[in-house]
Amino acid sequence: MQLLRTRRDLLAWRRDQARPVHFVPTMGALHAGHQALIRRAAQPRGAGVPAVLVSAYVNPLQFGPREDFQRYPRNLAADLELAAAVGAQALFAPDVHEIQPAGAEGLTRIRPPASLLSSLCAPRRPGHFEGVATVVVRLLTLVRPRRLLLGEKDWQQLVILRRVLADLGLAVAVEGCATVRESDGLACSSRNRYLNPGERRQAAVLPASLQAVRESLSRPLEGPSGAAVDPATRLRQALEQAGAVVEYAELVAAHSLAPLSRPRGLCVLAAAIRCGSSRLTDHTVLMSRPPIVAIDGPAGAGKSTVTRALAERLGLLYLDTGAMYRAVTWWVQRQGVDPADAAAVDNCLQGLELRLGIGAAGDTTVQINGHEVSAAIRSPQVTVQVSLVAAHGCVRKALTAQQQAMGARGGLVAEGRDIGTAVFPDAELKVFLTATVAERARRRAHDLEQRGFVVPPLAELEAQIAERDRLDSTRAVAPLLQADDAEELVTDGMTIAAVVQALVDLFRQRVPEEAWPDPSPD
Template sequence: MQLLRTRSDLLAWRRAQRGPVHFVPTMGALHAGHLSLIRRAAEPRGGGRPVVLVSVYVNPLQFGPQEDFQRYPRDLDADAGLAGGGGAQALFAPAVAEIQPGGEDALTRIQPPAALLRSLCAPGRPGHFEGVATVVVRLLALVRPQRLLLGEKDWQQLVILRRVLADLGLATVVEGCPTVREADGLACSSRNSYLTSGERRQAAVLPAALRAIRASLTREPGADQPSARLDDPATRLRQELEGAGAVVEYAQLVAAHSLAPLTHPRGLCVLAAAIRCGPSRLIDHTFLMSRSPIVAIDGPAGAGKSTVTRALARRLGLLYLDTGAMYRAVTWWVRHQGVDPADAAAVGRCLEGLDLQLVVDRVGEPRVRINGHEVSEAIRGPQVTAQVSQVAAHGCVREALTAQQRSMGQRGGLVAEGRDIGTAVFPDAELKVFLTATVAERARRRASDLEQRGFPVPPLAELEAQIAERDHLDSTREVAPLVQAADAEELVTDGMTIEAVIQALVDLFRQRVPEEAWPDPGPA
């Protein structure tokens, strides 16, 4: 592993890199939490193995006048050994003069949004997050990484840096990683080394209290959903901490992304506290969710929604709700009954006593049954494809299937795709994506799919015309037209592999749902 001490060293090293660079900024005194970030950064993405750079820089800008800048633990040799053992190829350990050569007065500073500085650590540490953001942005300008790996333990810092990078238009993906804990439950921290054995026992009450409150809010025996019966969890947290003799700086419940204070758990929120034990100031938190997360993926026909949605659901440990298959199944049933798909009244009669089931077979593949017929393959044929938009446009069909989908989504924990999932079915989904591709790209994909299934393949120009016409019908119909939700992320997939699309969706999901709240299920 290379040790880089100057900006010139770093820039020369960076110019020599040909693959993606993943960056883990630290203040040194590396521990198991840092090691988890380095190992995550070293994981292959999209078939390629990244180069990992770790920085060690004790940033004076983020320490207050009475804080521990001078005594903060420093051991570069030990840090280099841990970083190299975790998979880093280089360690950047600059002196203060390398990062702020003109001194503090000559340094351009980054000011985070005031709305993110009104809760948690910010009021008690004025200037801290300005100092963090200023140095991280400067490091990013030097390193130019594809990914920035940060711990979810410092949740406010993670939220602020994501916002700062987005506002500055920086393309670096910010990846949060779950908190790593020591045997007694304490979140790994360089400042844990300050604690005496007695202080450590006192500090351990913080994670224990958070776990207990989350358990009381989350699930009762046999329940599938959070009970949310505790009116003011922050007050209870403070009482438990003070009852154990801890000096409480704050105990707050805030919305996870706006950091706005809450009095009751609502949506995804964070219950957090800072306490003082001896010379150490320790922070910790837990996430609370009112239900399991929902991902809604909208987009035009032929954009690859079904393929990536199914894979994304497996990747995140969520259920796959194939709404397109539901509409295709109804279309198949209408054709099977010999009904004119344009006759709304006749189609409505076909829905009487409808028995539509989405199930998973023994090997984990989704199957579709309608009124006793197994139609998983039949609904993908060109005849159904040609008429599904017409059938789906009928209000009676939309009403029946939308009600069924909403019922399936009450518990959350699913990924759904369609053409109005984020606007009509799940408007409160944690993540909404408008997945699309150009007409030419979708025609090419459709031709390939037909060929693989053994169906005749029309000329590309004919397929393009069919797709363009279907886009027009879907976007102009009176009932639930195809539109992009105002808060949806657009993802244009031209030129992207399926793996790249899935990774982009995972990145978007993790910006909204941290791993601590919904853990990665790991490899199947």
């Protein structure tokens, strides 16, 4: 464990790192919440074991004139011990002049978008988030980490920093980690140590009230006028009835932070209260249903493989829509029907019983009218005609209705060619997963060889894939298109593990751990 006090120390340490650096910025006074971040930072993310750097810098730019900068707890020896105990390799604890060599007035400032500063803490702490963003960007330019670990406890800060770093084009993955709580439910915070026993009991009403309001949302509540009481009002009433001094209680959209009058989609119910000299904040995340991930993209991009792995990683169900279309194509061929004849194909759908299951190895199993067809639907004969069959409106209508019925309860990952645009347009995350034609041809050749099929020349496979792309993107019904709000992920040169990690990172940008915890072990 190294203690770095100057920029020179930091840059020398950084030059010595041959492995990726994961960074946890703090203001010191480390606690269990910080330790959880450091433990997470120490986990490999597909590029070997990282070097973990923690900073302990009490940032004067984020304190207001009547706030607690001077008395903010500082204990460097304890911070070193706590950070080392959970896997940090170094702690950067600079003086103010190391971060602001020309003083506060000589430092280039980062001003977050005004749209993210109109709710929650920002109106009550003018300049706070500008100070946070300015120093975090300064630290990132010095550290140059692969990954930045931040707590979801400070949700507005996390949203703002993600936006600022994206707007500045800084190549760092931002990972949010769920709030860590103490035995009485209070979110871990360096300022908790200010509280005397009576204030501590008073502070505990904040998480308790949030939980109570969350649980009450399934029960309508009316005010004196008979109008429904919105969650923010319920929360304020619960806090005030418990004797808390409420600074704010608000319901906002999770990512835009725009105020809401009622829960809609993914949203955050948050509050700040005063306990003695301390100001404490907390929140809970509300979701109308478990999340849906929609992964679209052309044939041969590896959607099935990574979608299955992503579903397992996130504890979501895997909806193999490609297997559904392949199964119908197999059935059409089995009936001796011309795949181009829409009317004949429609007749084949009458009485068709299609069932998906999970095999012993975790793979998708498919049955049609009692026939096990899991292997047969992967044959080249099916592959070459599946786009033709899938283009018929009757097929897409029947299978889209079945898929939407499966997704009504949420909690799934689905892949296909119009999942985000047609089947699940309200998915929390939409990804357009793709690769070059040459890369997809190479993967297809490898897959055919592994399955024992004859492998055509690569040029022939490339021509087939290019033609299939053309058919998929120009068909009249639900053409292959990238949704306007989808993230494009080009997978050339990426391992499966790297693609899955990239998808997890995208998922976590939209769905916090509090709303959908990661079932994978720390």
